[in-house]
């Protein structure tokens with residue numbers, strides 16, 4: 001493949017190759033540079049474009065995102081994001097059918113590819129679930145990923161607890177430890193059975209849901225299993241005020257301090273979202289969270305878009321890096337557009353620091369590629385170099401809407417979006433060509449996704465505090481005049 005620009009790799013750093021060449025055979029890159037001397041079977045000239053390593057998404061949106069429903073609907077506990085006691089007592093149930101669960105993952109995987117993501121660690125909400133994610137749906141997800149050709153790290157989410165809201169509006173936690181430990185056992189068995197499937201395209205991870213819904217025993221056993229299996233362990237923590245208060249009330253320390261005391265943190269631990277670390281504006285106090293994270297080697301999974309929508313963010317990406325913290329990126333919400341996340345991350349970092357030189361385009365490009373690979377311990381991902389996996393994205397620089405092209409990475413960070421990913425190759429297989437994914441009818445899938453999402457929205461009153469009608473749960477921007485057509 002040749003292109004106006006290629007992101008190559010030398011001495012541990014990305015380099016830019018004007019009129020560069022990438023040669024790969026089967027799943028592996030043979031050559032990146034100028035003037036390949038060997039024979040090739042096929043030449044693909046990508047013209048005015050950038051060939052770059054694919055993005056590694058450590059918190060990859062893998063459902064029909066319901067977080068967007070809270071965009072202008074607050075507080076969460078009145079808007080169907082915390083189960084009312086009445087719903088919990090009646091027995092929570094699965095709001096999607098097994099078919100719908102598999103469809104939404106397959107649809108989300110296709111969307112990730114469409115945004116230039118080549119390695120994904122899926123995340124989905126548990127609000128609409130009976131309890132945790134199931135092994136069966138993840139076996140389905142492995143099949144869907146293999147069919148599409150997306151590189152994934154899979155593990156069903158499990159938990160020992162759940163938050164709920166009492167009739168008087170007080171939020172409390174309900175724990176069922178045996179149920180959570182059974183979820184962990186199932187997840188461990190899943191790792192043993194599925195790791196390395198589909199020629200290594202499918203790998204596994206352990207994914208306890210979020211720290212305030214986990215008991216100490218669940219976290220201890222998870223950490224031990226992670227070490228034994230040698231898989232990444234992802235746990236949402238330091239991400240909300242509710243979590244901060246709950247962990248402090250139950251354990252008398254910050255989330256990070258509690259994880260340290262449990263021996264949970266290792267260099268295979270992935271921590272979305274790391275915004276509410278102490279001390280900071282969001283979590284005042286005498287904490288030493290950043291120090292603990294840096295010393296443990298754990299990775300902060302930075303998801304700037306979802307954080308920004310909730311009015312917060314890392315303070316800051318540059319400060320965390322300066323303190324020696326490893327950082328990877330995640331999309332986490334809709335749209336699953338890594339570029340948009342990088343753009344917003346860069347701006348929120350500069351805002352937090354009050355300084356335009358606090359971070360540069362390449363810092364975020366590194367985090368989305370090399371940072372993710374480092375988090376997974378994969379020196380064969382996140383870069384285009386001989387011996388690495390052929391996971392690459394062709395970014396269209398010929399689109400006149402981009403404006404004038406300057407440095408290609410700076411151009412992506414200034415004016416491109418995920419929709420400018422034209423062709424995607426993963427493990428040497430072209431999984432999207434000219435925005436067409438073989439075997440996927442994107443338009444009809446999007447229509448099906450809309451119907452499924454509408455049905456889910458209509459079920460919100462059942463598990464919303466006080467059971468108000470849908471129109472009261474979700475506000476409209478302006479007064480609606482006439483009948484809505486969905």
Ligand SMILES: [Zn+2]
Pocket residue numbers: 059123236272273303332
């Ligand atoms: Zn997340």
